[in-house]
Amino acid sequence: MTQEELFKKLVAHCKEYGFVFPSSEIYDGLGAVYDYGQNGVELKNNIKRYWWDSMVKLHENIVGLDAAIFMHPKTWEASGHVSAFNDPLIDNKDSKKRYRADVLIEDWMAKIDEKIEKEVAKAKKRFGESFDEEKFRATSPRVQEEVAKREAVHTRFANAMNDNDLAELRQIILDCEIACPISGTRNWTEVRQFNLMFSTQMGSTAEGANTIYLRPETAQGIFVNFLNVQKTGRMKIPFGIAQIGKAFRNEIVARQFVFRMREFEQMEMQFFVRPGTEMQWWNEWKNTRMAWHRALGFGDENYQFHDHDKLAHYANAATDIEYKFPFGFKEVEGIHSRTDFDLSNHQKFSGKKMTYFDPETGESYVPYVVETSIGVDRMFLQVMSAAYTDEKLENGDSRIVLKFPAALAPVKVAVLPLVKKDGMPEKAQEIVNQLKYDFNVVYEEKDSVGKRYRRQDAIGTPFCVTVDGQTLEDNTVTVRHRDTMEQERVSIDRLHAMVEEECSYRKLYKKLNL
Numbered sequence: 001m002t003q004e005e006l007f008k009k010l011v012a013h014c015k016e017y018g019f020v021f022p023s024s025e026i027y028d029g030l031g032a033v034y035d036y037g038q039n040g041v042e043l044k045n046n047i048k049r050y051w052w053d054s055m056v057k058l059h060e061n062i063v064g065l066d067a068a069i070f071m072h073p074k075t076w077e078a079s080g081h082v083s084a085f086n087d088p089l090i091d092n093k094d095s096k097k098r099y100r101a102d103v104l105i106e107d108w109m110a111k112i113d114e115k116i117e118k119e120v121a122k123a124k125k126r127f128g129e130s131f132d133e134e135k136f137r138a139t140s141p142r143v144q145e146e147v148a149k150r151e152a153v154h155t156r157f158a159n160a161m162n163d164n165d166l167a168e169l170r171q172i173i174l175d176c177e178i179a180c181p182i183s184g185t186r187n188w189t190e191v192r193q194f195n196l197m198f199s200t201q202m203g204s205t206a207e208g209a210n211t212i213y214l215r216p217e218t219a220q221g222i223f224v225n226f227l228n229v230q231k232t233g234r235m236k237i238p239f240g241i242a243q244i245g246k247a248f249r250n251e252i253v254a255r256q257f258v259f260r261m262r263e264f265e266q267m268e269m270q271f272f273v274r275p276g277t278e279m280q281w282w283n284e285w286k287n288t289r290m291a292w293h294r295a296l297g298f299g300d301e302n303y304q305f306h307d308h309d310k311l312a313h314y315a316n317a318a319t320d321i322e323y324k325f326p327f328g329f330k331e332v333e334g335i336h337s338r339t340d341f342d343l344s345n346h347q348k349f350s351g352k353k354m355t356y357f358d359p360e361t362g363e364s365y366v367p368y369v370v371e372t373s374i375g376v377d378r379m380f381l382q383v384m385s386a387a388y389t390d391e392k393l394e395n396g397d398s399r400i401v402l403k404f405p406a407a408l409a410p411v412k413v414a415v416l417p418l419v420k421k422d423g424m425p426e427k428a429q430e431i432v433n434q435l436k437y438d439f440n441v442v443y444e445e446k447d448s449v450g451k452r453y454r455r456q457d458a459i460g461t462p463f464c465v466t467v468d469g470q471t472l473e474d475n476t477v478t479v480r481h482r483d484t485m486e487q488e489r490v491s492i493d494r495l496h497a498m499v500e501e502e503c504s505y506r507k508l509y510k511k512l513n514l
C-alpha cells in the first residue's frame, strides 16, 4: 500500500468510526472545515489534557488563561498581522487554480530530496553490506548534481522570502519548470500577497460597525493580558501563560484533511524571560517540547527539528517540530523566540506600559518571549497516523487497530456480556457503573464477541471486559488486551486498578522528567 493510499484509508476510517466528519456535510461540506465526532472529541480532549497538565500542572511557573476570540482591532495592527500576515499567491491562467508560491517551490525541493533518497536506496540495495552511505552521498555524480540543484534553489528561495521579493518567487517557479498539477501548464500570473485574517463586523448598525478580526493566533490574548496575570498572580520572571483556543485563517491551500484548516485550535504557551536569556530558553523549550512528543512512544526517528528559512515578522529564531506523516515530514509545532516585538508594539499602540520590574536586578524592562505553539488538530492527525495499524493475523485474518497510548484512547474499557440473557447484561452494567466515574466506558451487547472486539480495536479501546457464565459464579471476567489480543481471567475487584495503571497520564508525565 502506498503512503497516499494509507492516508486515504485513514481519512475514511476517521469518518466511519466517528472521529471526524466534514463540516455541514448535508450541504456538501465547507472547504477545510471539519467537525469532530463522538470518538474524535474524546481523543482531542485527551490530547489537550496531556498538553495542559504538562504545562500548567507540572510547571510551577506556568499558569493558564482563556481569552476571547474577538479582540480590539488595534491588537492586529500592533501585532503586525494587518500588514504582514500574508501568503504569496500565484494563479494558473489555464486551470484558474490558485496556489501558494512558497508551497509550490517547497514541494519541488521535496521531490528533489525524494530523488536523492531513491538513488541512495538503490545503491544500498546494489552494494549490500559493504555500502558506505556517507561516501556514496559525497561522491555519486548524480546525487551531487541533485544536491547542487536543490541548494541553489533553496538559497534563492530563502532570500526571496526574506526580502519579500515576489518577482523572484515567480522566476524560481518558471526556472524550476513547475507546472500546475491540474492543467499541466506553466502559464502563471504574477505573485501577489494575500492577507489570511477573516474579518467581520461588530455593532448593531452598519454605520456604527467596527471591522474586527477572528484571531489568527491565540498568542495575542496572552500578550494583552500579560500584566493582568503577572500582577494578580504575583508572577516572577521567568514565567509562562498557557492557553488553548480556536484560531482562524483564510488558508488558500487547504489540504491534507485536518492538517491545514480554516478554523482550527491552538495550544500556545508564551514564556516571559529576561532580555538576553531568550536563546537559552529557546533551546530549553525545544528540548522540553520534543520530549513531550517522544513520550508518546511513536518512534524517535519519526520526529525532526526544522529551522525556519524565513522568520515570521516577530521572531529572531524559530524551529518546527516535524512529524513523519504518511505525506512526509511536516510541521506539528513551532518554537519561536519572539523577542519583545509583541509587548513593545502593544505598549506603543495602546499607550499603556508593558514593563516588568525585576526585583532581582532592580531594573524595569519589557520582557522577551519564547513561545511554543502547537495545533490541536495537527497533533490529532499525528496521533491518528501513528496509531493506525493494518495488522495481518496468524490465522490469515486482518484487523484495523488504533494503537493509541492508553491515556489518549477515547474509550478505555468496553464491557461486553457474552449473551443477552442469564443475568449477564445486568452484571455487565454493574461493572460499567463501577468504572464510569473514573474512565470513559461503553457497554456493548450487539453481535458476536469477535465482532465487538474488532469494533473496539477500530476505535483503539485498550481493554475489552467480557462477562460470561463463570462471572456469575466466581466474580471474574475475561480481559482482552488490544495490542497483544491476549486474554486473561481477572477478578472484578481488580479491574479498576488494572485500568488505572495502564491508562493513567502519570506514566506519560513521568517520562517528561519535569
Ligand code: GAP
Residues within 6 Å of the ligand: 216, 217, 218, 219, 249, 251, 258, 259, 260, 261, 262, 264, 265, 266, 268, 331, 332, 333, 334, 371, 373, 374, 375, 376, 377, 378, 379
Ligand atoms: N503563535 C504562533 C503561531 O501561530 P504558526 O506556526 O503560524 O505560529 C502554530 O502556528 C501551529 O498552529 C502550527 O505548528 C500548526 O500546528 C498549527 N496551525 C497553523 N495553521 C494551521 C491551520 N491552518 N490548520 C491547522 N493547524 C494550523
